[in-house]
Amino acid sequence: MTKFKTTLLAAAVAAAAFSAQAAEVTLYGSVSTGVLYQNTPSLTNPDGTTTDSTNSFSMESGFWGDSIWGITGEEDLGNGWTVGFTLENEFGSDTGKMAGADGGKIFDSQAYLSIGNDLVKFAFGNIGGLASAGGDFDLLVGFDPMEAFVGPAGLGAFASKDYASDNMAVAEITPLEGLKVSLMANAGDEDDKARWSDRNHYYGVGLSYENGPLALAGIAEMRKYDSQAGWGANDDTDSWTFTVAAAYDFEVVRPSFVYQHVSKSREFASEAVESSDAYNYDSFMLGATAPLGQGTLRATVQYVKGENEYDSKDEASATIFGLAYTYDMSKRTALYAGAYYSIGGDGLDKDLSTGETEYSGGMARTDYNSFGLGLGLVHTF
Numbered sequence: 001m002t003k004f005k006t007t008l009l010a011a012a013v014a015a016a017a018f019s020a021q022a023a024e025v026t027l028y029g030s031v032s033t034g035v036l037y038q039n040t041p042s043l044t045n046p047d048g049t050t051t052d053s054t055n056s057f058s059m060e061s062g063f064w065g066d067s068i069w070g071i072t073g074e075e076d077l078g079n080g081w082t083v084g085f086t087l088e089n090e091f092g093s094d095t096g097k098m099a100g101a102d103g104g105k106i107f108d109s110q111a112y113l114s115i116g117n118d119l120v121k122f123a124f125g126n127i128g129g130l131a132s133a134g135g136d137f138d139l140l141v142g143f144d145p146m147e148a149f150v151g152p153a154g155l156g157a158f159a160s161k162d163y164a165s166d167n168m169a170v171a172e173i174t175p176l177e178g179l180k181v182s183l184m185a186n187a188g189d190e191d192d193k194a195r196w197s198d199r200n201h202y203y204g205v206g207l208s209y210e211n212g213p214l215a216l217a218g219i220a221e222m223r224k225y226d227s228q229a230g231w232g233a234n235d236d237t238d239s240w241t242f243t244v245a246a247a248y249d250f251e252v253v254r255p256s257f258v259y260q261h262v263s264k265s266r267e268f269a270s271e272a273v274e275s276s277d278a279y280n281y282d283s284f285m286l287g288a289t290a291p292l293g294q295g296t297l298r299a300t301v302q303y304v305k306g307e308n309e310y311d312s313k314d315e316a317s318a319t320i321f322g323l324a325y326t327y328d329m330s331k332r333t334a335l336y337a338g339a340y341y342s343i344g345g346d347g348l349d350k351d352l353s354t355g356e357t358e359y360s361g362g363m364a365r366t367d368y369n370s371f372g373l374g375l376g377l378v379h380t381f
Helices: 003-022
Strands: 023-040 054-061 068-078 081-090 110-116 120-128 164-176 179-186 201-211 214-224 238-248 254-265 279-292 295-308 315-328 333-346 370-380
Touching: 110 164, 295 333
Parallel strands: none
Antiparallel strands: 023 054, 023 068, 023 370, 068 081, 081 110, 110 120, 120 164, 164 179, 179 201, 201 214, 214 238, 238 254, 254 279, 279 295, 295 315, 315 333, 333 370
C-alpha cells in the first residue's frame, strides 16, 4: 500500500471516529402484521332502508402499534446541552407502501429538531398533540392498556386521538423529578395561507407526574379553526379539549382511567361540516393490565356521549369493550391476540327507523356497531 493511500485510510478512520463521538444516529422501527376478522350487523336507516351485515377477513398492518421506521440522532453540545432530531414514517407491512407519500411527505408520523438539557427541551416540526396517544411528546398513551389496537378499542372513543400538525413548537420543562410541564402551539397547519386567521391553529398545555407506581396527567388543548374552511357562519369558534388520566401499578394489576371533555369539536368529522354540526363529547375509559405467564393481559371499556352544540336532539353514544393478550417471545418480538365489541346507542344505534335524523358528527355507525377478532406478530428494532 502506498504512503498516500495509507494516509487517506488513516484520515477516513479518524473522521469516522470523530463523527461517532460527535453524534449518535440510530435507525429504529417496528413491523406489526396481523389477520383480522370483522363483523358489522345489519343496520336500519331513518328512511327505512337496510344496510346489509358484513363479514370480512383481512391482513392488517399496524394491528398492534403502527408499522414504522425512523432515524433519530443526538449530539452533545457541552455544558449539559444536546441537539437531536427524529424523522419517522408509517408504512404498510402488508403492502410495503409508505404512509404520507401521496402528500409529498416521507416522514409523516413525526419529524422534528430539538435542543435542550436536563431542565428544559424545545422541539420544532411535525409533532403529535399532547393527547394524541402517539409521538414523542404525547402524555396519554401510557394510560391506554390496548395501546394502538386495531379498530375502536384503542382509544376509539376519544376525539383527540391521532391529532398531529406541521409547524409545531414544543417546550418540555422538568422542574422536579417525575414532574413534567408541556407547552405546545403551532403556527398554522396550512403554509399556503398567508393570513394567520386563515389557518387552523392548535394550543396545548399539559402536566404529567410519575412517582413509583403512580402516574397522573392533565391536558388542556384548544383548536382554532380556519375561518376560510367552509365550516359555516361561526367558522372561528374555538374548540376546547380537557383530559385527565390516572394509573397505579399494584404489580399484580395496573388499573387506569381516562376522561375527556370536548366542546364544539369537529374531530370525528371526515370532511367539513357546518358550524351548526359542532359537537360536545364526553369520553371515559377504564382499563387494566395484569402480568400473566410470559405476557400481559389487557382489558378496557370505553363510553362516549356526543351532543350537537346547537341541537340537543342530535346526539349519539357508544360503548366499546376491548380484550387482548400479548405474549413476549423476546425483548423485541411479541405475539398478540385480541378482540373488541362496539355497541352504538342514540344516533349510532343499529335501528334508526324511528328516528328523525341520523347522527352526523362524523362517527360512522359501522365503526361503532361492530365486532373484531385478530391475531398477529410485532417485532421492534
